[in-house]
Amino acid sequence: MKEITRSTLSHYDREGARFRDATRNHDVSQNYVALLDAIEAMPPFTLLDFGCGPGRDLAHFRRLGHEAIGLDGSKALVELARADSGCEVLHQDFIELDLPAAHFDGVFANASLFHVPRSALPEVLLKLNRCLKPRGVLFTSNPRGDDQEGYSGERYGCYYTLESWRRLVTGAGFEELHHYYRPPGLPIEQQPWLASVWRKT
Numbered sequence: 001m002k003e004i005t006r007s008t009l010s011h012y013d014r015e016g017a018r019f020r021d022a023t024r025n026h027d028v029s030q031n032y033v034a035l036l037d038a039i040e041a042m043p044p045f046t047l048l049d050f051g052c053g054p055g056r057d058l059a060h061f062r063r064l065g066h067e068a069i070g071l072d073g074s075k076a077l078v079e080l081a082r083a084d085s086g087c088e089v090l091h092q093d094f095i096e097l098d099l100p101a102a103h104f105d106g107v108f109a110n111a112s113l114f115h116v117p118r119s120a121l122p123e124v125l126l127k128l129n130r131c132l133k134p135r136g137v138l139f140t141s142n143p144r145g146d147d148q149e150g151y152s153g154e155r156y157g158c159y160y161t162l163e164s165w166r167r168l169v170t171g172a173g174f175e176e177l178h179h180y181y182r183p184p185g186l187p188i189e190q191q192p193w194l195a196s197v198w199r200k201t
Helices: 002-023 029-038 056-063 075-085 121-131 162-170
Strands: 046-050 067-072 088-091 104-110 132-143 148-152 155-159 174-182 193-200
Touching: 002 075, 002 155, 029 056, 029 104, 029 132, 029 174, 029 193, 046 056, 056 067, 056 075, 056 104, 067 075, 075 088, 104 121, 121 132, 121 162, 132 155, 132 162, 132 174, 162 174, 162 193
Parallel strands: 046 067, 046 104, 067 088, 104 132
Antiparallel strands: 132 193, 148 155, 174 193
């Protein structure tokens, strides 16, 4: 497990600036809306950007007036996110999380949870559940697949069907609100991303 994590994080530590430049202008506005519209609390919200990368989404949430806190396992990405967003960013390995209980209104896990090995994912999801306030919201977006798991270069990934993803997330105490495939407006065979929105039960 530690070797899987080390290899993935080493890639992002080395490629952090290039990754930031390549993803800076990605349009994930559909995902922002999916998370924020599902939160029942009164704004501003306290949000955890899980796997915040170089801070693009943190900066967006902060501009909207929310208290956004980032988390990433890559030291290089944490430093970039702090500099680019001005937000607090936690440097934590995904499989060794230490999060406050019942603290966040929403967790935004955009293109991050698929890096968690399947054997570790149930515990990670439970910890995300515990860090949410009652009826808090979890947003996830992952590349979809046929339940395969393994390395793509140095990075480790798990690629789930909708049915498998549902079993894993509901098993951690969430109820599904809705899901969709991305990018929008394309035939499903051209939509490699599965996005889903969940409420803490």
